[in-house]
Amino acid sequence: MAVAAEEAAAAAREPAGRPAAGPALLRLPEELLLLICSYLDMRALGRLAQVCRWLRRFTSCDLLWRRIARASLNSGFTRLGTDLEQSHFTRWWGYSPVSWPEGMASVPVKERVKVSQNWRLGRCREGILLKWRCSQMPWMQLEGDSLYISQANFILAYQFRPDGASLNRRPLGVFAGHDEDVCHFVLANSHIISAGGDGKIGVHKIHSTFTVKYSAHEQEVNCVDCRGGIIVSGSRDRTAKVWPLASGRLGQCLHTIQTEDRVWSIAISPVLSGQLMMHLGSDFPPGAGVLDVMYESPSTLLSCGYDTYVRYWDLRASVRKCVMEWEEPHDSTLYCLQTDGNHLLATGSSYYGVVRLWDRRQRACLHAFPLTSTPLSSPVYCLRFTTKHLYAALSYNLHVLDFQNP
Incomplete structure (x- = not known):
């Protein structure tokens, strides 16, 4: 974001030393000051950062914001505190980034928390990445800076541009x-x-x-x-x-x-x-087929389907009854789901290309985004998201919701 870049540039120009004079708070050892600041919420940290330049730099450290990020929507941290941004880098490049390569700097946790507020408030900018002439039932996957999407009997690989909200038009590869x-x-x-x-x-x-x-x-x-x-x-x-x-x-x-x-x-x-270890559920009504299922851990998984429910299963508790469920409010079939491994859940509905965001700590839907109008009503066949963007594949278009620059 432009504001974040300006702040980072300003911080880089500031002296790293602690002020020689000032309130007693500034004379505390950094370890003790870090402990005190760890009890502050997001708003209090922001206000403390306005006191002086040194505190702005100090309160921007990732360690202070990790706890807040774990409680935020889609900030890149799992429920257990794993940093998905770093783990994705390790899986893709084969090593853990002690120092990030040039041009691939990790996004500060504070900035990720800022973007997560846009997810919570539903602030985003909609765009279309790809269009096709005839109706499709596309599926897609994200890997690194590439997007793979099926069209008819082909799978096409595209590279994202640096903004993540657009693609290089020429495919990297075609798999038939x-x-x-x-x-x-x-x-x-x-x-x-x-x-x-x-x-x-x-x-x-x-x-x-x-x-x-x-x-x-x-x-x-x-x-x-x-x-x-x-x-x-x-x-x-x-x-x-x-x-x-x-x-x-x-x-x-x-x-x-x-x-x-x-x-x-x-x-x-x-x-x-x-x-095959077990069968999940019992006494489901006819037609309650599961259209998407994904594991979060060896003992927990999510499912959705024709009966309009998203279900969260914990195999340690029961294999006959889910531990939590969320109902699609307009009684639409749920074609697909995606989770950040923490609090955010996204689902794709069968009518009008509706993408819904859910906070798993609540029963009610957080936000709904209809991506098509009545004449072009389409299911959301597949959706994927990063900490900044959500991608939804419909019959005629691949849509993007940009939460970084709403």
Whole structure:
């Protein structure tokens, strides 16, 4: 943000030394002053920063703002305090940034808290990143500074521009191989694992031209997931199957699970047990299919679907009843969900491209953003977000909500 850049530049020009004269507070040891400031809330820290230049610099340190960030919406910290911005860097580049490379400086925690207030208040600027001429059912994934999105039987990779609210128009890569539309795909181990309407699974290496596809199900493959060298797939043919990712064993089914209905969503637990452990829920009404599911930890997961509810499951408490649920207020099917691993939950509805933001500490919806008008009503087929932007894929457009520069 422009204001943040100006503040950072002003702070860089200021002397680092503590004032020689002033109130007794300034003469306290820094460790003691840090302890005192740790009890202050966001407003009090902001007021203290206005006392003098040295206190403005002191109260901007990340350590003071981490506690506030953990209580904020989508500030980049999980419930356990893990910094997702740093962990994403480590996963993408292969090392932990003791010092950040030039041009990739970490966003100060204080600035992340400022942006999180825009999420809380629903302040954002809407834009359209991509358009397509015919109706699609797109799926997408984010990885580093790249966006991967399916269009018909292709998967396209685009690079974000530095603002995160626009894309370089020329794709970085095009991944093909299916005879019908791509229904779903995931990124894992430098591979794209795709599920197609042709009943096949595709395996594409991201940084090469290697592509393999194999017949997996008798009908379309609705969903796929991959973790730890294992692929799982679910299909309209009422089966879920387990496959190896190893190049010499692609296409060899390891296990088939017969289900009583079509499989619309599937996810592998972060702890690979290698077997079906349990069934979730009981006494659901007919048609209460789950369209999206995601793990937050080995024992907690979220689900949403046709019966208009988002459910939060804790396997340690019960496998028959969820521990919390949120109901879509307009009785719309929920096609997709996403969470920041802490307090923010986002859902995509079946009508008018409605994206809803939820604070998981409350029952009621926090904000709703209808992204289409009546003539172009579309479900939100997939959504993803970072600490600054939310991306929603609809039938004809890829939308962005910019919370950094509302």
